[in-house]
Each structure stands twice: as structure tokens, then as C-alpha cells.
Amino acid sequence: MSENSREVREVSVVRTASRTYKATSAETGSSIEFGQAEGLLTPVELLLAAIAGCSSIDVDVATTRRSEPEKFEVTASGDKLTEDGASRMEDIRLGFDLKFPDTEEGRKAAGMVERIVKLSHDKYCTVSRTVELGAKVTSEIAKS
Template sequence: MSENSREIREVNIERLEARKYKATSLESGASLEFGQGEGLLTPVELLLAAIAGCSSIDVDVATTRRSEPEKFEVKASGYKVTEDSASRMEDIHLGFDLKFPDTEEGRKAAGMIQRIVKLSHDKYCTVSRTVELGAVVQSEVID
């Protein structure tokens, strides 16, 4: 039996000044600033952060049931390609650099990493699955 559900997720983008914006979650109220300029993540970097962050959460939740990591870093990278004056990202790569203590619990956590990274990619990470599967994006001007 297949289980289907649809839950809306929404953010609001507010212009703060030229090339600087604030994204706010309409559910939690959490926000972050982004844009173009010193000290700001660009929208493409936010996309990479969202992909890496989604899988990082999956891996973190599963492994820390066993042990706290000594090191937990994930690098997201990809190539920005421009064809016919249109840009997109391709060949996105996540590199997980995790280290757990040399204890029984730490070794158990470390032993889970490959499986959880694969499960995150194949099943759990909404962000990377959406990017890979594609989603319709509609834009409209509100009067």
C-alpha cells in the first residue's frame, strides 16, 4: 500500500536593500539573509547548502543515536553552466567527512554512514530528490 501526502512549505522573500534579501519561514519564523555581496550566500550557494543540509540532518539524526561525532563536515559543490545565455547547475557532489570516537558506539555510528548517506539520497532528502526528479516552478506577478 502506498502512502501519499502533501504538506505545504512556504517562505517569504523580502528585499532589504539592493541585492540583499531576507528569507523567512512562514511556519517557524526562522530567517536568513542572502544575496550578492560581501558576507552573503548567493542563491546558488543556498541551493547547495539546502542539498547538503538535508542529507546532513538525515546522517546526523541516525548516527548520533549511537555516538556524537568528533568531526562532521559536508562539502557541497557543483558546476554552474551557461548555455545559450541560460544558467543551471550540474554535477552536484556531496562529500561527507565524518569522524567518530574509537569506541564501540563510535564504530557503530561510523559503520552506518555509507548506508544512511545512500538512504538519504535515494529516499529521505526532499531537496536532492526534488532537484534530481525535477519539479514544476511557476512564477506569477501578484497585482
């Protein structure tokens, strides 16, 4: 028997300056600035960060029940492909570089990483699963 649920997630994006935007969560009010201005992450970099961040949280929550990491770095990369003037990302890769203390708890945490990374990819990470499975994107223009 499968369990299905649906929850709406929403962010609003406001232009704050030329090529600079602020995304704000409707749920928490948290925000992040992004764009194509100097010192800001681009939308594609935000996508990569979201994928890496989603799996990072899954791995972090599970492993830190055993031990705090000495090193926890996750990189996300992918290939930008342009075909007939249209761009997209493909072959997105995550690299986990984790180190735990050489203690019984640290070794237990380290021993969990491979399984948790796989579970994150296969089941828990909403972001990477959405990218891989595809989601319909529609746009509506407000009549002001």
C-alpha cells in the same frame, strides 16, 4: 500499497537593501539573509547548502543515536553551466568527512554512515530528490 501526503511549505523573500534579501519561513518564522552583497551566500550557494544540509540532518540524526561525532563536515559542489545565455547547475556532489570516537559506539555510528547517506539520497532528502526528479516552477505577478 503506497502512502501519499501533501504538505505546503512556504517562505517569503523581502528585499532589505540593494542585492540583499531576507527569506523567512512561514512555518517557524526563522530567517536567513542572502544575496549578492559582500558576506552573504548567493542563491546558488543556498541551494548547495540546502542539499548538503538535508543529507547532513539525516546522517546526524541516525548516527548520533550511537555516538557524537568528533568531526562532521559535508561539502556540496557543482558545476555551473551556461548554454545560450541560460545558467544552471549540474553534477552536484556531496562530500562527507566524518569521524567518530574509537569506541564500540563510535565504530557502530561510523558503520552506519554509508547506508544512511544512500538512504538520504534515495528516499529521505526532499531537497536533493526534488532537484534530481525536477519540480515545476511557476511565477505569478501580484496586481497591486
